[in-house]
Amino acid sequence: MKYNEFKELVTAAAKARGLEAYELYCxxxxxxxxxVLYHEISSFSTAAHTGASFxxxxxxxxxxxATELFTAQEAxxxxxxxxxxxxxxxxxxxxxxxxxGDTYENPDPVITxxxxxxxxxxxxxxxxxxxxxxxxxxADGSLSEAAFLRSSVSLSNSRGLDLxxxxxYCLAACxxxxxxxxxxxxxxEIKAAAFQDLNPQDIASKAVKDAVSTIGADTVESGRYHxxxxxxxxxxxxxxxFSAFSGVDAQRGLSLWGGKEGETVAAPMVTITDxxxxxxxxxxxxxxxxxxxTRCKNVIENGRLVTLLHNLTTAxxxxxxxxxNGSRPGYASAVTVAPYNxxxxxxxxxxxxxxxxxxGSGIYITQFNGLHAGANPITGDxxxxxxxxxxxxxxxxxxxKNFTISGNxxxxxxxxxxxxxxxxxxxxxxxSCFGAPTILVKDMPVAGK
Amino acid sequence: MxxxxxxxxxxxxxxxxxxxxxxxxxxxxxxxxxxxVDNRLDSITDRVISGVGIRILKGTRCVSGSCTSLERSxxxxxxxxxxxxxxxxxENRSVHLTERLFGDIHPIRIVPQTADTxxxxxxxxxxxxxxxDYHEDIAQVTASLLSFDHQILVANSDGLYTQDRxxxxxxxxxxxxxxxxxxxxxxxxxGRRMGLELFDLYAxxxxxxxxxxxxxxMLSAGYxxxxxxxxxxxxxxxxxIFHEACGHSLEASCVSIxxxxxxGKLGQKIANEKVTAxxxxxxxxxxxxxxxxxxxxxxxRKVLIENGILxxxxxxxxxxxxxxxxxxxxxxxxxYQWDTTSRMTNTYIAAGTDKNEDIIKSxxxxxxxxxxxxxxxxxxxxxxxxxxxxxxxxxNGQICEPxxxxxxxxxxxxxxxxxxxxxxxxxxxxxxxxxxxxSIPTDVGQPLIRxxxxxxxxx
Numbered sequence: 001m002k003y004n005e006f007k008e009l010v011t012a013a014a015k016a017r018g019l020e021a022y023e024l025y026c027x028x029x030x031x032x033x034x035x036v037l038y039h040e041i042s043s044f045s046t047a048a049h050t051g052a053s054f055x056x057x058x059x060x061x062x063x064x065x066a067t068e069l070f071t072a073q074e075a076x077x078x079x080x081x082x083x084x085x086x087x088x089x090x091x092x093x094x095x096x097x098x099x100x101g102d103t104y105e106n107p108d109p110v111i112t113x114x115x116x117x118x119x120x121x122x123x124x125x126x127x128x129x130x131x132x133x134x135x136x137x138x139a140d141g142s143l144s145e146a147a148f149l150r151s152s153v154s155l156s157n158s159r160g161l162d163l164x165x166x167x168x169y170c171l172a173a174c175x176x177x178x179x180x181x182x183x184x185x186x187x188x189e190i191k192a193a194a195f196q197d198l199n200p201q202d203i204a205s206k207a208v209k210d211a212v213s214t215i216g217a218d219t220v221e222s223g224r225y226h227x228x229x230x231x232x233x234x235x236x237x238x239x240x241x242f243s244a245f246s247g248v249d250a251q252r253g254l255s256l257w258g259g260k261e262g263e264t265v266a267a268p269m270v271t272i273t274d275x276x277x278x279x280x281x282x283x284x285x286x287x288x289x290x291x292x293x294t295r296c297k298n299v300i301e302n303g304r305l306v307t308l309l310h311n312l313t314t315a316x317x318x319x320x321x322x323x324x325n326g327s328r329p330g331y332a333s334a335v336t337v338a339p340y341n342x343x344x345x346x347x348x349x350x351x352x353x354x355x356x357x358x359x360g361s362g363i364y365i366t367q368f369n370g371l372h373a374g375a376n377p378i379t380g381d382x383x384x385x386x387x388x389x390x391x392x393x394x395x396x397x398x399x400x401k402n403f404t405i406s407g408n409x410x411x412x413x414x415x416x417x418x419x420x421x422x423x424x425x426x427x428x429x430x431x432s433c434f435g436a437p438t439i440l441v442k443d444m445p446v447a448g449k
Numbered sequence: 450m451x452x453x454x455x456x457x458x459x460x461x462x463x464x465x466x467x468x469x470x471x472x473x474x475x476x477x478x479x480x481x482x483x484x485x486v487d488n489r490l491d492s493i494t495d496r497v498i499s500g501v502g503i504r505i506l507k508g509t510r511c512v513s514g515s516c517t518s519l520e521r522s523x524x525x526x527x528x529x530x531x532x533x534x535x536x537x538x539x540e541n542r543s544v545h546l547t548e549r550l551f552g553d554i555h556p557i558r559i560v561p562q563t564a565d566t567x568x569x570x571x572x573x574x575x576x577x578x579x580x581x582d583y584h585e586d587i588a589q590v591t592a593s594l595l596s597f598d599h600q601i602l603v604a605n606s607d608g609l610y611t612q613d614r615x616x617x618x619x620x621x622x623x624x625x626x627x628x629x630x631x632x633x634x635x636x637x638x639x640g641r642r643m644g645l646e647l648f649d650l651y652a653x654x655x656x657x658x659x660x661x662x663x664x665x666x667m668l669s670a671g672y673x674x675x676x677x678x679x680x681x682x683x684x685x686x687x688x689x690i691f692h693e694a695c696g697h698s699l700e701a702s703c704v705s706i707x708x709x710x711x712x713g714k715l716g717q718k719i720a721n722e723k724v725t726a727x728x729x730x731x732x733x734x735x736x737x738x739x740x741x742x743x744x745x746x747x748x749x750r751k752v753l754i755e756n757g758i759l760x761x762x763x764x765x766x767x768x769x770x771x772x773x774x775x776x777x778x779x780x781x782x783x784x785y786q787w788d789t790t791s792r793m794t795n796t797y798i799a800a801g802t803d804k805n806e807d808i809i810k811s812x813x814x815x816x817x818x819x820x821x822x823x824x825x826x827x828x829x830x831x832x833x834x835x836x837x838x839x840x841x842x843x844x845n846g847q848i849c850e851p852x853x854x855x856x857x858x859x860x861x862x863x864x865x866x867x868x869x870x871x872x873x874x875x876x877x878x879x880x881x882x883x884x885x886x887x888s889i890p891t892d893v894g895q896p897l898i899r900x901x902x903x904x905x906x907x908x
Contacts, residue, residue, distance in 0.1 A: 037706060044534045046514040046527075049500070049786055066496035068517045074497065081495050088566055090489035117534055141707040141829070177708060177829060184708070184829045219904075222675050252486055253589040253625065256632065332496040334484075370825030370834040374856050374906075378625055378634045383856035383906040385834030402832060404856055404906025406675065447675030447858075447906040 001070050003028075003050065007156065009075035010054055014158070017079060021097040022056035023157035025289065027331040032114075033147035034121040036128040038140055041121050051331035054078040055097070058086035062095040066332035096312040100160040102293035107277045107284040110167045112194035120146045123172060123200060130204035131176045135212055139179040146198070147171045153289070161291045169282050171427070172198040174207035180215045187211035190427045192282050210366075217387060217399035220448035226362030227405060227444045228355055228391065231424030233365050234344060234436035238272070239426065241409040242434075243377045245272075245299055246337050247314035247323075254378055256410055257305060265305045266413035271345040272300040274309065274325070278341035281425070283433045285340050290326035294340065297323060303414075309337045327431065343435030347419025352438045355420050357394035359440050364389045364396055365405065380409040403448035407441075417442055450475050450612075451501075453546050455521050456604040459503065460544045462528040464606055467537025468505035468512075470766075471528075471544075472605040474743060475501045475519065476785045479562055483569055483594045485577050490570060502785040503528050507535060509771050515785050546610035551747050555734050557616045559644035561596035569594055572645070572653050573620065579657030580624045584665045588627035592657070595619045595640075599784075603745035611745045617736065617890060618647045619879065622657045626664035633670075633853065635663025635820075635838070640736050640879040640890070663820060663839050666851050673840065673852035673907035679815035680857065680900045681808050681843065686821045686878035688893030690900075691726055691798050693824040693833045694861035699753055699761075701768035701779070701791040702885065703828040710831035710862045714759045720865035722757040723801055730778055730794035736879040737795040737891040742780045744789060749778040753796075754865075765791040783887025790886045797894030801871025808870045808899045810846040816855060816905055817841040817848050823880070831861035834906075856906040864900055872897035 007024055014022045028050045035043045053066035056079070063086025065078040115123075128144035152166035173190040189207035191198060229237070243249040250258035257265060266272075276285040276294035285294050290312050298306050310318065311326030314337070327338035349355055356364065367387040368374075375382040387401035420438035427433075456473055463471035482494040501524055504513035512534045516527045561569070573594040580590040599615040619640025626633050637659040639651045682690055695711075703709040711719055720726070730739045730748030739748045744766050751761045764772065765780035768791055781792040809817065817840065824835025837855040841848045877894030 041510060043511040043513065043788070045512070045788060046530055046534070047786060048514075048516050048527075050517045051496075051498075053496075063493065064495070066494075067499075069497055069499045069519070077497075084566070085493040085495055088490060088570060089492060091491050139707070186827070186829055252591075253627065254632075256630065332480075332494055334492040334494065369827065369832060370823070373823040373825055373836045374834055376634070376836075379632045381854050383836065383854050385832070385856065385858045385906070402858060402860070402904070404675070404834070404858055404904070406672075406854060406856075406906055406908050445675060445908040447904055449677060449904070 003070060006052065006070035006075055009072055010079060013076050013079040014056065017083065019056050019058065021158055022054065023097050023155065024052060024054050025328065025331060026050065026052040026154045027151065029151040031147060031149050032117065032120060033145060034124040036124045036144045039128065041124065044117065044121065053331045054082050056082050056086060057095045057097060058083045060095065061086045061089050061091055063089055064334065093313055094316040096290065097157050097159055098161060098291040098312060104286040104293045105277060107286060110169055110282050110284055112169045114148050114168065115170065115195040119195065120148060123198060126200035127172060127174050127204050130201050131174050131208055134205055134208035135178065137178045137180055138208060139177045139184065142176040145173045155291050157291065163287050163291055165286060167282065169193065170195045170198060172203050174203050176208050176211050178211040178215065185211050185214045192427055214387065214399045214401065217401040219402045220363065220390065220400045220446060222447050222449065224443050225446045226359045226440060226442045228359055228362055228364045229439050230364065230366050231422055231436050231438050232426060233368060234439050235424065235426050235434040236368055236371065237409065238342065238344065238436060239434040240371050240375045241377050241380065242339065244380065244409065245309055247308040247310040247318065248336050250308050251314055251317060256380065257308060260305050261307060263305055264303050266300050266303045267416040268303040269347045269419045270300055270303050270413060270416055271298060273298050273345055274339045274342045276340035281341045281433055282428050283341050283431060285431050288324045288326040289328040289335055292322045292324045292326055294324035309339060311335050311337050338430065339432050341433050341435065343423060344419065344437060346421040346423050346437050349418035349420050352420055352422055355418050355438050355440050356391055358418060359391060360394055362391045363400060363446065364391050382407060382409065403446055406445045412441055415441055450477055450600065450602045451519055453610060455524065456610065457544050457546055459524045459528045460604065460606050461542065462525055463503055463505050463532050464542045465539060466532040466535045467540055468507045468535055470506040470606055472603065472744065473501055473503050474785055475602040478597060478599045478784065481562060481596050483573050485573055485592045488581065498784060500785040503531055504788065505531055505535060506767060507537060509767065511767055513788050544606050545608055546604055547608050548610045551611065551740050553740055554731065555642045555738060557644040558646040560616060561618050561644050562598050564645055572648055576620055576622050576653035576657040579654035580622050580661040583658055583661030584626065586626040586628050586665055586668055587624055587661050589625040590622065592622045601743065603743065605745065609745045611741060613740045615642060616644055617642050618644055620653060620656050622660040624661040624664040626668040628668055633664050633667040635660045635667065638879060642734050642736060642738050666839060667853050670851035670853040673816065673855045673905060675905060675907040677902055677904050679812045680818055680903050680905065681812060681815065682818045682821065682898050682900065684874050684876040684896050686893060687818065688797050688878065688895040689821050689824050689835055689880065691895060692793065692796055692893045693826040693835060694864045695726065696793050696796050697826050698828040698831060698861055699763055701762050701764040701772060704762050705768035705771035708829040711759060717759055718757045719759045719862065720754050720757040721868050723871045724754055724757055724865055724868050725799040726754040726797065727752055727799055728763055728793055728796045732795050735795045735877065735892055737793065739794060742778045743782045744776060744780040746776050746778045746780065748794065751777055763791045763793060765789060781886060781889050783889055787887040792884065792886060792889055793882065793891050795877060795892035797875065797877060798871065798898065800873045800875040800896045803870040803872050805872045805874060805897045808872055808897055809843060809848060811870065811899065812843045813845060815843045817843050826861060833861055834858040854907050858904050858906060864903060867901045867903065868898050869901045870899035
């Protein structure tokens, strides 16, 4: 049965059991993707998924249950299971089903037209051919992909909220493998945009250029180096250690910033913003997963921690209002927090080249491997397998890889000495997209040979 | 889940534009997760996951699709969309499905989804309390009791119709020790393809205490100084080294397209002669075990490397076509939303002949990696890295003070040559392995081993 019919059955089941505060949250997604291997389409896939979660306040506590099967039987089951789960839960903190009354911003929705299957296949094939054409060392095993992604979130509750938001855009990716002297070197370039804005030549050229630039990369001597992080790598550090900014983690003692609002936590040129309406971004989010209106705010301003990110429950505990960052990583997940367009603002240290010159010598970091293994969000410690370029006399001299850089995220934010003016963003993931400019951090330990 | 009649119709529809193979994978999974933090049961996640993934092959071209429904009309529509994406010659092929039963070698005594919720809460609280009460420096504990009842059905145009029911239980405790504005954490998360009888093997209190012990130990540790040195890696989760450095590069998904450091090396020496490595999906009740893989092929025990010689890859149907080799029970997917590919099951370095004390004694200055964290690899280049959650300095053949912040990096094809001592205490540990076909349960394992020289990242 369709979602609307299912929703009516769930509502009827909730009313029949005397529930007064409840909510149904539903995510729908569709992905169409074409992948090219060698010179042919190797796979074409269309995937459509739907899932819904029922939450209710029962005996003063929140309980939930979720399903992907929209049947009369499941409508009854999720209501009963959510009530039972609320009964067993011992979480007596304020439970919220949000009331209507917020004023929601009305950003231009990101709904780009859906290309036909043939158009996606043509784009993927074009990227692959351009990649082969860029350099004779591009080897078989290289992959190119084009995809269309559509998703929507609906939230309706017993307090009058009935909200829906959708987004649809395309992704194009090139993952070339370059062979030189029996060794393989690879890279990946991904772009998210409307279909007509994806240029196969640009994507392939950038990917192949990145792979070729790493040919002959070797490790470095162990020692201490000035590290220049590319904007994307700085953004990767922000996303890896995002839990430091989370009100949920802080209240659980899992972020060292709990209660540190107002204190200096970063170098004075560091300002970090969370913006749900950033112009040009695929991420435009007027309401969060609890139905609270979102807003733009500085999280760190000139090195000072302004606020952590909160949902209704953590905000109530902190005695403030929600920052509109309530998030459910999946339709069945409990409410936690997540950022939107979350980025370090441009600094005044000029371009990447200016920063390299200022550093004089060091390593320009362009890649991390195994973030889930080498970074510990609870302690802030990281020891990351990295790759990049050696910097000598203010210029990139040779590619380097197979070394680790070590430090602590909390200490690193304080020891940033330069922030560039070249803001770059990662590929969006869910409702979040991280960005940052090039930064310089001096005198960091590096393990190579 | 779905009748043979409907499956037959769906397969015939999927084949209607000239594919040479069609397959339906259907799933009905219930997931239950009890989560504790701040000394109380914080939340219960409870969900039903259900849908189908359909794919067709024509040579080495694959068209696939999935939908969140088990209804006939939705399945036929999905099969139609897939068939339409293959611009072949229309033809009518008929399919006859014959049921095969492979049996179940993983008995379940207490099916978790039918157990009393109160019983599960009590088990979880026992693990939680043991971690919290371990030491005054323990500042926070989180704990989960996870259970999955994953029912799958596979039908294909070769006439296969088969099903499996995979029940898994796992308790994960994570403890944070805090002192002077610093945090350190430890974790312990045993699991099995079992029901609640898992806790006859692992007392919940032992799980909690182990997580807390690691956190408290690491709180007093200093940072390791970076450099190259010999490393002794302990059994259990230490096996992640083989999983990352070598296992992923033996999966047909990268071998078949020339993106593996071990392409074309069957029969050649790729590892130290001390190394024999096995992927075995047939171990009764092990975390990564399967009766059948996600293409319906029965699980197998595969010797990957024997005394240093490469013997076998892990192969699924599609990549098997690219390689001209048979699938060998290695095709796995998280669920219907992912396209299946070759993956590991329970993968380990077999016990050797060296004595554990000799391995430690042989190291003048190096690292003893008692508990490993996670890791990752680029299968094409073989570059891997992993974290050491609990490490100690070895000095003059003796295990000395604990050190934090260590990671190991290197190249897979180098490190398996450098495993020059292999102990006798083989043990496995549980992990969730993430790759293109989703997150799947896998066991890693090994006895204590010595790597003669490896780069240790630190400060």
